[in-house]
Amino acid sequence: MNALNATSSSKMLQKFTQNNVLRSQMMRSMTILSKQSGEEYKQLNYSKRMKEMGRPVSPHVTVYAFPTVALSSITNRVTGCALSVGCAGLGLVELVGGTGTSLSLMQTIGSQGLVVAAAAKFAVSFPIVYHYFAAIRHFMWDAKPEMLENQAVQQSSYYLFGASAAISGALIFI
Amino acid sequence: MLSSGCKKVKATAVARALTCTFSTVELKKTISPKSENIKYFKVYRWDPEQSQKPYLSTYPVDLNDCGPMVLDALIKIKNEQDPSLTFRRSCREGICGSCAMNIDGVNNLACLSYIEKDTSKATKIYPLPHMYVIKDLVPDMGNFYEQYRSIEPWLQPGQEKKPGQGEYLQSEQDRAKLDGMYECILCACCSTACPSYWWNADKYLGPAVLMQAYRWIEDSRDGSTAKRLADLDDAFKLYRCHTIMNCTKVCPKHLNPGKAIASIKKRLADH
Numbered sequence: 001m002n003a004l005n006a007t008s009s010s011k012m013l014q015k016f017t018q019n020n021v022l023r024s025q026m027m028r029s030m031t032i033l034s035k036q037s038g039e040e041y042k043q044l045n046y047s048k049r050m051k052e053m054g055r056p057v058s059p060h061v062t063v064y065a066f067p068t069v070a071l072s073s074i075t076n077r078v079t080g081c082a083l084s085v086g087c088a089g090l091g092l093v094e095l096v097g098g099t100g101t102s103l104s105l106m107q108t109i110g111s112q113g114l115v116v117a118a119a120a121k122f123a124v125s126f127p128i129v130y131h132y133f134a135a136i137r138h139f140m141w142d143a144k145p146e147m148l149e150n151q152a153v154q155q156s157s158y159y160l161f162g163a164s165a166a167i168s169g170a171l172i173f174i
Numbered sequence: 175m176l177s178s179g180c181k182k183v184k185a186t187a188v189a190r191a192l193t194c195t196f197s198t199v200e201l202k203k204t205i206s207p208k209s210e211n212i213k214y215f216k217v218y219r220w221d222p223e224q225s226q227k228p229y230l231s232t233y234p235v236d237l238n239d240c241g242p243m244v245l246d247a248l249i250k251i252k253n254e255q256d257p258s259l260t261f262r263r264s265c266r267e268g269i270c271g272s273c274a275m276n277i278d279g280v281n282n283l284a285c286l287s288y289i290e291k292d293t294s295k296a297t298k299i300y301p302l303p304h305m306y307v308i309k310d311l312v313p314d315m316g317n318f319y320e321q322y323r324s325i326e327p328w329l330q331p332g333q334e335k336k337p338g339q340g341e342y343l344q345s346e347q348d349r350a351k352l353d354g355m356y357e358c359i360l361c362a363c364c365s366t367a368c369p370s371y372w373w374n375a376d377k378y379l380g381p382a383v384l385m386q387a388y389r390w391i392e393d394s395r396d397g398s399t400a401k402r403l404a405d406l407d408d409a410f411k412l413y414r415c416h417t418i419m420n421c422t423k424v425c426p427k428h429l430n431p432g433k434a435i436a437s438i439k440k441r442l443a444d445h
Binding site: 045046047050053054055056057058059060061063064065066067069070073074077138141142143145146148149150153 | 218220222227228276278279280298300301302303304305306307308313314316317320367369372375376416417418419420422423430432433436437439440443
């Protein structure tokens with residue numbers, strides 16, 4: 001307490017005011033009073049402000065009941081990633097092992113028995129077929145927004161899953 | 175004489191009141207069932223003034239003594255069991271949009287969601303997904319409203335008219351284009367159902383705001399269509415939409431934001 005002198009106490013006062021101004025700005029996050037407050041609001045980063053207030057984020061993927069269309073959309077993304085990884089992996093194998101390595105690798109997997117071979121073939125053909133058909137559906141939706149109705153998109157998702165599974169199942173036998 | 179007359183009226187009135195009360199009590203005894211139909215409600219709770227993490231509170235509610243909607247159950251819990259339970263509500267008829275929350279995994283208005291009659295399963299009630307929580311079921315809607323303000327949701331006519339000069343006219347066909355968009359109550363059920371909005375809430379506008387942007391783009395009286403379209407033409411505001419279609423599935427007013435967004439994309443592509 002004795003160490004307090006004029007300069008440090010004024011600094012404390014300054015910091016106190018600053019903190020309170022910041023807090024009042026944060027507290028104002030709920031009410032947009034005027035065009036000016038809206039402009040000030042835009043300057044501050046929303047997520048940072050919310051985190052500094054210690055507010056939790058409400059649960060999302062852990063609680064949401066995803067409809068079929070949403071599942072078909074995320075499957076499209078997953079198969080797309082799988083295809084990217086697969087193609088890059090193929091290239092990497094060829095680079096590392098020399099020409100023909102990937103072919104011999106595929107033949108080795110193929111000769112492991114019926115179940116393993118069929119599973120491997122399905123794992124390769126399903127992403128290709130699904131992603132291709134999902135892309136066609138996406139193009140149709142982009143061209144004709146009128147097709148975006150609840151019943152229609154749900155049915156299209158069932159057809160998409162069914163057709164992809166059936167065709168990639170058929171491709172196992174090649 | 176007048177006073178005695180008044181006294182007589184008063185006496186009969188009192189007697190009538192007593193008989194009325196008596197018969198109501200009798201009636202209540204005969205019609206209220208002795209059986210209870212308990213349904214459990216698991217509600218997300220978080221108190222900003224306690225340093226505890228968010229948790230689920232379980233409340234038993236007798237469905238025989240409760241209205242049919244989830245909002246009725248929440249109000250009953252708040253009245254009878256836990257007054258600290260906090261949620262937004264106003265009109266209780268599905269028009270104000272205050273009571274939007276996540277009920278059994280689906281975003282809806284609590285005043286329009288019927289309580290599931292199956293008492294073997296508990297009803298889970300969470301706030302709108304991926305929103306910053308102020309308390310219990312109350313999310314912060316500041317960002318959502320700011321995004322709505324940013325699309326300038328008011329008429330900007332090409333040729334300004336002076337007051338008294340008459341209305342901005344519009345044909346019936348042009349007015350029909352706004353049907354299915356102007357009815358939005360800004361409850362945020364759709365935007366908070368969109369996974370893309372979950373991951374990019376600060377830069378992606380979300381289905382509710384985008385549908386309102388399209389409502390002003392489609393308005394034939396509006397003159398700044400080109401500016402409105404150009405404002406949406408960046409990597410995040412519109413194009414984070416990947417046609418997941420959670421929005422249209424979940425709208426409590428049965429509107430179609432997904433189609434509106436696809437229409438904006440088509441407009442920008444045809445430019």
